[in-house]
Amino acid sequence: MEKLTQPESVASVLKVFNIVSALADQKEAGVSELSQQLRISKATTYRFLKTMTTLGFVHQESEADKYALTSKLFELGSKALDHVDLIDLAHKEMEEICEAFNETVELGSIDEESVIYLHKVDSSYHLRMHSRIGRRNPLYNTAIGKVLMGYMPEAEVRALLAPVEFKKHTDKTHETVEQLLAELRLVKRQHFAEDIEEQEPGLRCIAVPVFDRFGQTIAAISVSFPTIRFDEKRKHDYIALLHNAGGNISKNLGYHNYPA
Incomplete structure (x- = not known):
């Protein structure tokens, strides 16, 4: 017995x-x-x-x-999984990142040929990235846009950006699809993307992917810094905490092979 x-x-x-x-x-x-x-x-x-x-x-x-x-x-x-709410899952993770660095954290995805912001947690600093939920930005000069495109086939990226005019927001903004694709190859290898004053002078941003249960990138989480508060020595810490958040959200969406 x-x-x-x-x-x-x-x-x-x-x-x-x-x-x-x-x-x-x-x-x-x-x-x-x-x-x-x-x-x-x-x-x-x-x-x-x-x-x-x-x-x-x-x-x-x-x-x-x-x-x-x-x-x-x-x-x-x-x-x-059909009843899982992406924003609800992301909110706690985003709050933890904001609490750790006191910088603005955003959740975004692709809508047509733009990034659309789905959720954000604001820094308490007066000098911070000012954005709003529902706002759109270009894909080619944002960390969120680049990390989402980084997992797409190059042909799909070209088709997505075919109608897009590459505008020089700063002197560091990509001017052509070819320049962007070269960076996207690196993004896919390192599993994060950066915007180093490409969208706005004095602003730096890092983003990581969020995967659904099929392993498709459905969103990205980013943290944004005024360049005067960005500490290069802590860059690894920023990325590690972002990856931890992206991995946790992806796991709760049914994906268990987060790459970082």
Whole structure:
């Protein structure tokens, strides 16, 4: 008789999820194999598998004593993700970044050929980046725009920016798609983008990607500094905290392979 260290109902739930996890790691498995792997009796393993089969979470191969997961768990997970609010997920992470550096933090995404700002947490400094939710900026001279384009195929970037006129906001603004593409190759390798006084003199910005469950970049988080407050020695800290936030949001959206 198996010894339970938790109440029986809790122990049963743990066993069920252990079986699910084991089946998720392999295409299929038999009762004996699962029983040995999980150290659960064959009778208990068989009983749980039959119940899970009846509920539609597991199916049995017709010609062998093998069991495999169905797509029902994926369907349930997808439904749960449909109710996840990106801004709600991002807000706490953005607040932590703002609290750490006391600089403005923004969440943005691509809308047509522009960056649109979805959410922000403001610095308490009087001298700070002034923006508003719903505001649009060019893709080619913003850190958010560049990090979002950095994961696109070059042909897609060219098509996206074909109708865009590259305006010289400062003497550091890119003037052509070719100049931008050269930087985007670096962005994809390092998993962050920078705007160093390209949009506005005296303003510096760093952004990292946010991925959905399919691994697509759906948004980016940035932190902006007046250049007089940017500490080059702390640049690694800025990027690390941004990556931590981007990774946490992506994980809650269903993506677990954040690159940084």
